[in-house]
Amino acid sequence: MLKKILLGLIMLAQPAAAFSMQEILPMSEVKPGDVGVAYTVVDSSNEIKSFGVNIVGISGSGKLDDSYIMANAGGGVMDTSKGVLQGMSGSPAYINGKLIGAVSAGFKGMDNKVCLITPIERMREIWKLPDRKNKRQYDEFDLKKALDKRREDEKTDLQKKLEQIVSDEKKELEKELDRQDKEKKEKERKAKEKKDRDKKNKEQTGKPDKSKEQDKAKDNAKAKTADNDKEEKANVYISGFNDAAKAFLTDKLFKGKSVNFLENPGGASFVKSAAQPLKPGGAMGVALTYGDFSVGATGTVTDIDGKRVLGFGHPFTHRGNVNYFLTNADVVGPIPGVAVPGAKMANIGNIIGRISQDRDSGVAGIVGEYPESLPIKIQVVDFALGRSNIYKSYIAYDEELLPAVASSLSYASVVRTTDTMSEATTRVYFELKTDMADGGVFKRENMFYAASDVGKISIVELAEALATLSINPEKDSFVRGIDVKIEVAEGRRTAKLISAIPDKTTAKPGDKVNFTITLRPYRGKDEIVKAAYIIPLTQVSGTLTLDVRGGGLVPITGMNVALAEEGAGEPTRVKLKKLADTGKNNEIIIAPGAPREVLSEKAQREMIKKVLEAQKRAEEKYGAKKLGSQPINKPTSTTYLIENYVKTTINIIDG
Numbered sequence: 001m002l003k004k005i006l007l008g009l010i011m012l013a014q015p016a017a018a019f020s021m022q023e024i025l026p027m028s029e030v031k032p033g034d035v036g037v038a039y040t041v042v043d044s045s046n047e048i049k050s051f052g053v054n055i056v057g058i059s060g061s062g063k064l065d066d067s068y069i070m071a072n073a074g075g076g077v078m079d080t081s082k083g084v085l086q087g088m089s090g091s092p093a094y095i096n097g098k099l100i101g102a103v104s105a106g107f108k109g110m111d112n113k114v115c116l117i118t119p120i121e122r123m124r125e126i127w128k129l130p131d132r133k134n135k136r137q138y139d140e141f142d143l144k145k146a147l148d149k150r151r152e153d154e155k156t157d158l159q160k161k162l163e164q165i166v167s168d169e170k171k172e173l174e175k176e177l178d179r180q181d182k183e184k185k186e187k188e189r190k191a192k193e194k195k196d197r198d199k200k201n202k203e204q205t206g207k208p209d210k211s212k213e214q215d216k217a218k219d220n221a222k223a224k225t226a227d228n229d230k231e232e233k234a235n236v237y238i239s240g241f242n243d244a245a246k247a248f249l250t251d252k253l254f255k256g257k258s259v260n261f262l263e264n265p266g267g268a269s270f271v272k273s274a275a276q277p278l279k280p281g282g283a284m285g286v287a288l289t290y291g292d293f294s295v296g297a298t299g300t301v302t303d304i305d306g307k308r309v310l311g312f313g314h315p316f317t318h319r320g321n322v323n324y325f326l327t328n329a330d331v332v333g334p335i336p337g338v339a340v341p342g343a344k345m346a347n348i349g350n351i352i353g354r355i356s357q358d359r360d361s362g363v364a365g366i367v368g369e370y371p372e373s374l375p376i377k378i379q380v381v382d383f384a385l386g387r388s389n390i391y392k393s394y395i396a397y398d399e400e401l402l403p404a405v406a407s408s409l410s411y412a413s414v415v416r417t418t419d420t421m422s423e424a425t426t427r428v429y430f431e432l433k434t435d436m437a438d439g440g441v442f443k444r445e446n447m448f449y450a451a452s453d454v455g456k457i458s459i460v461e462l463a464e465a466l467a468t469l470s471i472n473p474e475k476d477s478f479v480r481g482i483d484v485k486i487e488v489a490e491g492r493r494t495a496k497l498i499s500a501i502p503d504k505t506t507a508k509p510g511d512k513v514n515f516t517i518t519l520r521p522y523r524g525k526d527e528i529v530k531a532a533y534i535i536p537l538t539q540v541s542g543t544l545t546l547d548v549r550g551g552g553l554v555p556i557t558g559m560n561v562a563l564a565e566e567g568a569g570e571p572t573r574v575k576l577k578k579l580a581d582t583g584k585n586n587e588i589i590i591a592p593g594a595p596r597e598v599l600s601e602k603a604q605r606e607m608i609k610k611v612l613e614a615q616k617r618a619e620e621k622y623g624a625k626k627l628g629s630q631p632i633n634k635p636t637s638t639t640y641l642i643e644n645y646v647k648t649t650i651n652i653i654d655g
Contacts, residue, residue, distance in 0.1 A: 021305040022280070025098035027119040030069055032057045035183060036095035038103050039281030040088045040300050041331045042077045042344055048281040051076035052179075053093050053103070059116060068116035069093075069101060075179065081334050083112025086235050086260070087344030090300030090311040090362070092280045093117050099280075102302040102362060104313025112342070118313035118361050120303060126357045126364040127308055133323035133398065134354060134371050237264040237285075237348055240293035240391070244421065245412035248456070249295070252404040253288075253317065264294055264348055278328065278352075278367065280304060284311050285327035285348040286355050286363055288401065291393030293409050298329045298346040302362065309353070309365045319358050323372070323398040326353035326365035354396075372397040376482040378410055380417035384490045389417045402479065403466040407459045410484050414455035418488055424454040425493035425641070426486055427586075430462050433480040434469055436573050437580075444579065446552075447586040449494055449641050458486055465579060472572040495521040495640035497588070500531075500548035506651045509539045509618070513650060517548060517588060521640055531636040533590040535652065537627055538618045540610045544650045547593030550642025551583025551635055587635035588642060 034055040039048050053071040060067035071093070073084055081088075084106050091103040101117040238261050241249060246261050278284055278301050287296030299312040309326065316324075332345040354371040357364040373394040381388045391413045395405050418424070425447065432442040442465060448457045462484065469477035498518040507513055517529045533546065570578075583589050618627060 021124075021303065022099045023097070024120050024124075025095050025100045026121055027058065027064060027067065027069060027100070030055055030058070030095065030100055034095050036071075036093050036100065037076075038073070038091045038093040040077065040091035040103075040344075041281065041283050042081055042085070042088075042334045043331060044333055046283065046331055048279060049077045051078045053115075053117070055095075056114075064119060064122055068105070068118060071103075071115055071117055072111075073103070073113045073115055078113060081342060081344075083342060084115045085334055085342045085344040087283075087298055087331075087346055088300055090284070090302045090313050092300075092302045099303065102300070102311070102313030104362075122361045123302060123310050123313065126310065126359050126362060127305070129321065129357055129359075131321060131356045133321055133356065134369075235260050235262045235297065235343060237262050237296050237298060237346070238294060239264040240416065241412050242415055244415045244453070244455075245408070248411045248415075249408045252408050253295070253401070260343075262343070262345065264296070278304060278309055283329035283331050283346055284309065284365075285325075285329040285346070286312075286316050286358075286365075287325040287327055287348055287351070287396070288317075288398075288405055289393050289395045289409065290325065290348075290351070292391040293393045293412055294348065295405070295408075296325070296327070296348045298344075298348060299363075307353075307367045307369070309367060310362055311365070312362045314362065315360055316358050316363055317401070318360065319398075319400060322355060322358045322401075324355040324358070324396045325351045325371060325373075326355045326367065327351050374402070374479060374481065376406060376409060376484070378413040378484045378486070380413045381485070381487045382418050383488065385417075385419065387417060389413070391416075397479070399470040399476075402470050403463045406466055406482055407463040410459045410462060410486070411455045413484075414458065414486055414488065415453075418455075420490070421453050422490070423449070423451045423492055425449045425489050425491065426454050426458045427489075428458050428461070428484070428486050430465075430482065430484040432465060432469070432482055435478045436469060436472065436576055438577070442576055442580060446584045447493070447641050449492060449585075454488070455486075461579070465576065468572060468575050468579065474572060477572065492522045493640050494643050495519040495524075495527075495638070496644050497548060497550075497642060497646045498526065500546075500590075500646050500648050502533075502648060502650060504650070506653060507535050508653055509535050509537045511535045515548065515590065515648075517636075519638065519640065519642075529588060529636060529638060531588055531590060533633055534631050535650075537622055537630055538611075538615050539652050540607070540614045541652050541654050542610070543595070544652050545593050545595045546590055546648050546650065547645050548588065548590050548648060549645030550585060551587035551589050552585035553583075553642070553645055583635060584637075585641045586638050588638060589635045590633060593645075593647060 032055055036053045036055070037050050038053050039050050041048055051073050052075040053073055056070040056072060058067050059070050078084075084103060089102070089104050093100050093103055099120050101120040102123060103115050104118040105116040106112060107114055107116075236254070236259055238246070238249070241261070250257075250259050280301050280303060282301050283298060284301050285296055285298045287294060289295050297312075297316050301309060301311045302313060303310040328349040330347045330349055332347060335343045335345060351370065353365050353367040354369050355363050355365040374397045376393050376395055378391045379388065380391075391409070393409055395402065395409075414426075415421075426449075427445070427447050429445045430443075433440060434442055436442070444461055444465065446461060448454060448460075450457050462482075466479070466482075469479055496519070498520050500515050500517045503514040503516070504511075511534070513533050513535065515531045515533065517531055519527045519529055521527065531548075535544070
């Protein structure tokens with residue numbers, strides 16, 4: 001037996017590419033009273049160490065898809081960690097050298113050494129699931145030469161490390177086997193004593209001792225009821241986020257979950273590196289983004305098959321087929337828990353591959369295959385502080401998470417640069433590199449105001465544009481990069497329209513009407529703005545009602561709703577262009593509006609008839625070519641957000 005286990009251990013010490021799947025013990029064959037061993041890293045030595053697992057029973061219904069193996073952890077690293085720590089999730093557990101699963105959760109209000117083990121056969125099912133992500137052809141980076149050189153440089157040193165690992169693990173295993181042997185002998189001794197005692201009791205009373213059956217029943221009941229209080233032991237490591245940004249991140253990415261944010265001890269300077277070996281029991285990481293802002297989690301490797309990796313034993317984002325960064329990780333040290341579970345602090349390290357599955361039973365990744373990353377640059381200018389900060393990060397390209405992650409980083413940039421949450425006005429400019437926009441770049445600029453926490457409203461249009469691209473029903477929108485600039489000015493930069501006076505009250509189709517518009521800034525003096533409106537060649541004679549309004553103010557009418565429903569099936573390119581052409585909050589727009597009086601049904605029919613007649617006359621008079629090249633009435637920009645609209649009328653006569 002020792003020779004067989006040592007051979008398996010030597011295999012575990014090889015580079016990731018040399019690993020093959022370990023022999024397993026199915027959950028159906030795991031019994032209460034079985035004694036096993038689990039492996040994990042708990043301190044800065046990054047050495048894989050062991051602890052014992054004594055099987056209590058099977059929690060849940062007993063079916064593989066919703067049940068866990070319940071165990072008591074003890075001995076080994078438990079003596080210093082004082083229980084199963086957050087970050088130990090994924091620690092592989094073995095019985096007689098056969099892999100049974102991953103230590104993955106503890107329990108609320110219970111002994112920190114009581115844990116659940118996710119069955120390995122359920123975890124391995126993840127490897128069989130389809131992977132539809134990361135299928136793009138792109139030329140962002142090529143690591144082949146760097147990988148080959150890195151491997152050659154580390155070859156000699158790696159061999160020495162492997163030899164040392166095998167030697168250390170052999171000694172550790174011998175100690176563990178010796179301990180188990182002693183436990184077995186002690187257990188046999190106690191069993192014999194109990195048997196003799198039961199025999200004696202039976203001879204004396206004629207009744208069997210039911211204590212054994214009662215103890216077993218208690219263990220099974222404990223296993224089944226405790227599952228309701230299951231508490232997955234995982235932390236989310238971040239860098240660059242203050243408290244406000246953490247709250248925003250929780251709402252966008254971890255809503256409804258109990259999240260414990262920890263600062264990534266090593267910062268966020270991730271680099272793509274040559275694939276480094278992962279080992280069952282060793283530390284691993286999952287990251288959504290890296291750079292000036294990072295979001296990720298660390299856990300433990302459970303199983304490896306060639307370049308395929310399984311870990312955690314529970315989900316990170318629980319989003320199924322994903323496309324995240326797979327990283328190595330360096331453990332900093334344990335923080336033992338007393339009343340609550342402790343934590344194993346770790347530093348998310350270099351990118352060594354990609355995570356392809358994030359499921360209830362764990363995460364799965366591929367070493368040496370890298371996810372496409374999307375660069376995002378965010379510049380925030382705070383005029384009050386005289387501060388201009390630029391933040392650069394890379395996002396693992398996953399369409400489903402892109403809007404949430406990008407908007408979270410943009411918001412975090414605002415609240416990290418400014419030092420107040422009071423009222424403020426922002427000017428936001430962003431560019432999205434995508435083949436769904438004319439010229440390959442979508443551009444948008446707008447102004448926003450909020451009485452508090454202006455960052456939230458400032459990123460609404462960015463999120464909307466990314467959501468439009470991400471749910472493109474026609475094809476992949478191929479987003480390649482995001483560039484954002486947000487200027488922040490303290491105070492309220494809004495204004496109301498007081499009047500809009502035309503220079504003529506009567507006009508013909510094609511005439512230009514100049515308006516003198518009076519603005520009243522918030523707590524400021526009135527200002528005059530000049531704007532013009534060209535009467536369309538197809539305009540019906542009679543009274544023309546015009547709305548002079550802010551670009552962000554679109555009156556909601558029955559027609560608007562109908563048009564919105566009709567536009568639901570529009571191509572993504574058209575939707576994106578409409579967003580680009582939407583009026584800005586700081587613009588003054590002059591456009592036909594609803595008459596002051598509500599028209600009767602008969603009057604509406606008459607109006608439609610007049611419109612059709614005017615269209616026909618204009619085509620006969622000017623020709624289709626001239627009608628198609630009429631001047632466009634452009635909006636007039638201001639330095640204020642326009643809060644209202646005013647109406648004016650012009651009498652149109654035949655030309």
